[in-house]
Amino acid sequence: MRFYEYEAKALFRRHGLPLGKSQLIEGPEQARTAFSALGGGPVVLKSQVLSGGRMKAGAVRFADDAAAAEAAAAAIFPIRVNDQACRSILVEEKTQVEKEYFVAITWDGRAKRPVCVFSDMGGIDIEEVALSHPEHVSKTHFSTIVPLMPHVAKQAVAATGVTGSDLNKLAPIVFELMKIFLAYDLTLAEINPLAKLADGRFIVLDGHIDLEAEARGQHKKLLADLGIGDDETRQARPPTAFELAGVRVNSADHRGVAGNVVEFDGNLGLVIGAGGGSLTLFDAVRKHGGQPANYCEIGGNPSMSKAKELTKLILSKPGVEKIAVMMNVVSNTRVDIVARGVIKGCLEAGKDPAETIAIFRIPGAWEEEGFKILKKYGVDFCDRSVSMYDAAGRAVAKLRK
Amino acid sequence: MSILLSRDTQIIVQGITGREAINLTRENLAYGAKIVGGVTPGRAGRDIYGVPVYDTVRQAVSANAEKGIRVTGSIVSVPPNFTQDAIFEALDSGIELIVVVTENVPRKQVAQAVEYAGMKGARIIGPNCLGIISPDECKMGGVGGPAANTKQAYKKGTIGVMSRSGGMTTEIASTLTAAGLGQSTCVSIGGDAIVGTTYAELMPFFEADPETEAIAIYSEPGGRMEAELAEWVTTHRSRLPIVAFMAGRFMDEMKGMRFGHAGTIVEGKEDTTAEKIKRMEAACISVAERIEEIPALIRKRLAERKR
Amino acid sequence: MPGTFIDVRVDASVARDPEIAKKLEEICPVSIFAAEPSGVRIVEENLDECVLCDLCLPAAPAGKIQIVKLYE
Numbered sequence: 001m002r003f004y005e006y007e008a009k010a011l012f013r014r015h016g017l018p019l020g021k022s023q024l025i026e027g028p029e030q031a032r033t034a035f036s037a038l039g040g041g042p043v044v045l046k047s048q049v050l051s052g053g054r055m056k057a058g059a060v061r062f063a064d065d066a067a068a069a070e071a072a073a074a075a076i077f078p079i080r081v082n083d084q085a086c087r088s089i090l091v092e093e094k095t096q097v098e099k100e101y102f103v104a105i106t107w108d109g110r111a112k113r114p115v116c117v118f119s120d121m122g123g124i125d126i127e128e129v130a131l132s133h134p135e136h137v138s139k140t141h142f143s144t145i146v147p148l149m150p151h152v153a154k155q156a157v158a159a160t161g162v163t164g165s166d167l168n169k170l171a172p173i174v175f176e177l178m179k180i181f182l183a184y185d186l187t188l189a190e191i192n193p194l195a196k197l198a199d200g201r202f203i204v205l206d207g208h209i210d211l212e213a214e215a216r217g218q219h220k221k222l223l224a225d226l227g228i229g230d231d232e233t234r235q236a237r238p239p240t241a242f243e244l245a246g247v248r249v250n251s252a253d254h255r256g257v258a259g260n261v262v263e264f265d266g267n268l269g270l271v272i273g274a275g276g277g278s279l280t281l282f283d284a285v286r287k288h289g290g291q292p293a294n295y296c297e298i299g300g301n302p303s304m305s306k307a308k309e310l311t312k313l314i315l316s317k318p319g320v321e322k323i324a325v326m327m328n329v330v331s332n333t334r335v336d337i338v339a340r341g342v343i344k345g346c347l348e349a350g351k352d353p354a355e356t357i358a359i360f361r362i363p364g365a366w367e368e369e370g371f372k373i374l375k376k377y378g379v380d381f382c383d384r385s386v387s388m389y390d391a392a393g394r395a396v397a398k399l400r401k
Numbered sequence: 402m403s404i405l406l407s408r409d410t411q412i413i414v415q416g417i418t419g420r421e422a423i424n425l426t427r428e429n430l431a432y433g434a435k436i437v438g439g440v441t442p443g444r445a446g447r448d449i450y451g452v453p454v455y456d457t458v459r460q461a462v463s464a465n466a467e468k469g470i471r472v473t474g475s476i477v478s479v480p481p482n483f484t485q486d487a488i489f490e491a492l493d494s495g496i497e498l499i500v501v502v503t504e505n506v507p508r509k510q511v512a513q514a515v516e517y518a519g520m521k522g523a524r525i526i527g528p529n530c531l532g533i534i535s536p537d538e539c540k541m542g543g544v545g546g547p548a549a550n551t552k553q554a555y556k557k558g559t560i561g562v563m564s565r566s567g568g569m570t571t572e573i574a575s576t577l578t579a580a581g582l583g584q585s586t587c588v589s590i591g592g593d594a595i596v597g598t599t600y601a602e603l604m605p606f607f608e609a610d611p612e613t614e615a616i617a618i619y620s621e622p623g624g625r626m627e628a629e630l631a632e633w634v635t636t637h638r639s640r641l642p643i644v645a646f647m648a649g650r651f652m653d654e655m656k657g658m659r660f661g662h663a664g665t666i667v668e669g670k671e672d673t674t675a676e677k678i679k680r681m682e683a684a685c686i687s688v689a690e691r692i693e694e695i696p697a698l699i700r701k702r703l704a705e706r707k708r
Numbered sequence: 709m710p711g712t713f714i715d716v717r718v719d720a721s722v723a724r725d726p727e728i729a730k731k732l733e734e735i736c737p738v739s740i741f742a743a744e745p746s747g748v749r750i751v752e753e754n755l756d757e758c759v760l761c762d763l764c765l766p767a768a769p770a771g772k773i774q775i776v777k778l779y780e
Contacts, residue, residue: 107508109624112515112595144513185507187594214481215507235658254480255420257504262660275592275661276566279621279649280692282660286651295660299568300504301421303738304756328572329554331531332421332543340713340756347712364554364571365546369760369777373713376779384554384575387693420737423761 001211001234004048006090007226008207011184015176017191018203022092024048028073034091035069042094045072046206050234051082059086062094083237095203100193102126103156103174104208105181108141116140116178118156122193136160142178150175169202170194184222185215242317246296249309256302256333258310258341266291268358268399269314269323271307271342274299277328277388284389285324290396293320301332307341308348315349315356322358324395329363329384335370338362343377354378358398361391403535404561404586404606404613405498405524410539411472413438413461413496415487416479417449421502424543425478426450431548432540437465437472458494476532476542478502484528485510492521500542501527501597508595515597525597529662531567531589544589545571558583560699561607561641563600564619565592565626565662566648572692573617573646580696585613592662599626601633607641615699616643620677620688621661622652627677631684642702643686644695650674711755713779716740716764719772723747731767740764 003011006024013019023034035043047059054060059079061072069091077086102122108115119137121129130137138159142152153175157167173194181189188210195205211219233239233247242263250259257274268290272281278297285292294314298307314323325342327333339360346353360374363384374381382391412429416422417439427450430436436452438461445456455461462472475491477484477499484503491499492514499518506528518525526533532542536555544567545551554575560582564570570589577584588603590596600618607613620627627645634643652660653673670676678688687698722728729748732741738757741764742749764773 107512107594109594109596109626110599110629112512114512143516144509145516182509185509187508212507212509214505215509217482218507237658260660262658274566274568276564276569276619276621276648277572279652279661280569280572280646283648283650284691297661301424328566328568329575330568331546331550331571332424332567334546334759337757337759344712344756363575365550366760367550372777373779385579387576387691388572389691389693420759423737423763424759427761 001213001216001232002050003209003211003226004050004087005046005206005208006048006088007228008209009204010226011180011209011222012204012207015180017173017176018201020092020095020203020205022090025073025089025091028070028077031070031073031089031091032066035063035066038091038093043069044092044094045069045076046090046092047076047079047081047086048088048090049081049084049086051084054081057081085238095195095205096198097193097195097205098198099196101170101196102192103177103194104188104190104192105178105186106188111141113141113144114178114181116142116153116156116174118160118174120160120162126192144182148175148178148182153178166196173202184219185212186210187212242294242313245313246310249306249313252309253303253306256298256300256306258296258298258302258306260295260297261310261313262295263317264292264294266293267319267321268395269293269317269320270296271298271311271314271323271325273297273327274333280328280388281326281392284392285396287389288393288396290392290399293317298327298338299333301334301337302341304337304341304344307338308345311342311345312349315345315351322356322395322399324358324392325360325362326388326391326395327362328388330365332365334366335362335364336366336373339370339373343373343379354380358395359391361386361388403538404603404610405526405533405588406474406535406539406541408433408538409435410474410498410541411435411437411465411470412474412476412541413440413458413472414452415440415458415475415477415491416483417441417452417454418444418447419478421543422478423449425476425502426452428543428547428551429476429540432545432551434539434541437470458490458496462494472496474498474500474541476500476502481505485514488514488525489517492517492523497523498541499523499525499597500530500532501525501591502530502532502542504529506593508593511593511595515595518597526588527591527597529593530591530596531570533586533588535586536584542589543567544587554578555587556583558585559612559614560584561610561613561616562587562618563603563616564589565621566619567592569619569646569648573619573695576692577617577696582696582699585610594624600630601626604630604633604637604639608637608639613641615703616641617695617699618643618645620645620647620681621649622674622677623662623672625672628671628680631680631686634684634686642699642706644689644698644702645681645686646689646692646695647674647678709752710776710778711752713777714755714758715776715778716750716755716758717774717776718748718750718768722768722772728768732764735763735767737761737763
């Protein structure tokens with residue numbers, strides 16, 4: 001889950017990383033006050049938005065006086081960047097930058113360790129720098145169980161040729177960022193640019209923090225301190241009410257998964273699973289020309305009530321007449337438990353399961369029991385001899401009739 | 402033949418009294434796996450389908466050692482908050498092969514466990530996986546479900562299966578079985594961004610297994626695992642033809658969204674399905690668009706190799 | 709009231725035994741049994757969660773607990 005820049009900086013400030021003076025404003029009318037509070041010098045106004053590409057979108061502007069600051073703020077607030085709304089504006093004193101650096105810590109799934117990527121050519125696309133000037137980009141892996149030592153950060157910086165007092169000022173910043181990365185279960189901790197000012201100081205100009213969704217429970221205090229609510233999913237686009245309801249369905253009990261609901265515009269409700277099966281089935285429905293009303297995942301043997309509530313949620317979406325209940329051959333998720341859940345969901349939604357369930361294709365664990373239940377309620381089902389692809393085709397064809 | 406485990410592997414289940422663990426204990430026993438102990442703190446003295454329950458892994462291991470049984474495998478099925486400790490406990494008690502079923506374990510905890518396993522010379526499969534099966538030999542974990550269902554989906558043969566998706570492990574095996582292609586060993590490696598064992602790390606085992614003749618893998622967006630596999634296959638001039646099924650093609654249009662496993666968020670050009678297909682094809686890995694195409698592609702590749 | 713799919717019946721002869729009630733509550737992975745001073749109570753809203761593990765059957769004398777599949 002991504003942090004807004006001001007949240008990332010609040011976290012950095014707690015850890016003593018050097019930051020410029022700034023003020024957060026919630027509306028353009030606060031821009032003048034912020035401007036004078038920062039000393040009346042030139043400022044930069046930056047949209048607080050969960051997306052990159054702010055500069056290009058015109059959501060970062062400069063102002064030399066109070067009136068210009070207010071005008072800039074008024075211009076920035078309505079701008080959506082990659083469909084993300086502007087939450088607030090961070091007004092910062094404009095600084096004289098001499099040189100820009102890049103540092104990011106992330107996970108390397110191949111090495112199965114965190115990797116620190118450092119460059120003395122910051123501010124621009126790091127992937128490009130890595131291709132054109134590989135000697136200016138260092139990649140340093142570090143242990144998650146051996147105590148983290150400052151020399152690891154020093155190595156990361158020195159490997160790009162940085163030396164002298166710059167090295168001694170940069171290394172502690174990089175070291176602190178590594179510690180922050182580990183302390184808060186982050187998946188990304190980035191400072192870009194990390195600026196060297198004309199007066200020789202180093203400050204964090206912009207930062208990007210991603211906290212692992214699975215670790216939210218362990219950092220409740222931090223999230224509360226930053227004012228991040230439980231219902232903020234922080235996906236690439238803001239969640240819909242339907243998706244938030246999906247989150248609630250899944251968190252109702254800890255047994256299995258029936259969630260990861262993503263809303264789409266179509267008319268075919270999907271009760272699909274599991275992780276890989278859902279991707280496969282969503283592709284198949286689209287390939288057949290079907291229009292999914294949603295994406296979701298059931299798996300890990302969810303309770304009957306979770307499957308039921310998910311079914312009811314999907315059926316509550318306007319325009320959804322039928323649902324397709326499909327999974328790969330299941331091992332731990334049980335055919336009979338899911339069958340009970342979706343049928344009960346239909347019944348509680350006041351719908352006939354036989355009419356509402358376009359196809360039930362979940363073969364595997366406990367299928368004999370499951371198929372008995374489906375037969376009793378007259379639901380159209382198929383076994384593993386019908387492929388996932390063909391089952392999706394049958395559901396799509398039914399909706400066309 | 403089997404890789405990683407055999408019919409003589411002696412296994413314990415950590416968290417044995419939980420709803421999922423009860424299920425998989427019954428299923429593994431019925432399939433013939435040697436489950437010789439379970440662990441749930443505070444529940445020592447109970448038994449689950451005849452398997453004695455202990456408070457600690459150490460007790461489970463030493464009680465078996467007294468009977469001359471050397472426990473080398475553990476299935477970890479405990480809630481996410483307890484998973485890291487459970488893995489460390491297994492490692493500290495000398496367990497060599499740990500299948501971690503639990504989902505939603507934060508990746509730092511996984512990385513620490515994997516690093517520690519490396520120091521101990523042990524292997525972790527998962528987390529967020531269904532386990533390992535060598536048909537007619539043994540299975541560890543929920544893979545395949547109840548014994549009868551497992552026998553229906555998995556038949557002994559010569560195809561190795563590796564999958565980031567637990568469910569798709571069985572779907573692929575079942576499709577192969579229906580087409581008359583049995584499997585040597587199938588490994589559900591787990592869907593998280595950091596897993597104990599990757600595709601490329603399993604390849605040397607399959608490569609060394611005389612009974613494995615080809616590999617089928619499940620593939621999806623996110624991560625660099627397929628790139629790593631493609632690299633391994635090329636640099637080691639693998640003898641094994643590989644066929645991959647690629648799911649999640651729709652995700653290429655929806656950058657930054659997370660669908661499927663924790664590992665599937667598309668972060669860069671490199672981990673889109675289009676890019677992965679390109680890389681795999683460059684390494685002579687055939688890519689299927691539909692699962693039902695896999696058997697024919699494998700037969701084609703095997704026939705080409707014999708020529 | 710039975711569930712939609714599953715009903716669990718405890719014979720009257722054992723339903724008031726606190727020992728059996730305790731065992732049932734402990735063994736059931738989906739909390740269908742609640743041990744109360746008066747004996748075992750069936751938690752109706754959990755009936756359809758039954759996973760057919762049969763672990764409750766040996767917790768009482770043979771035949772005293774019945775799991776009924778209402779869809780058969």
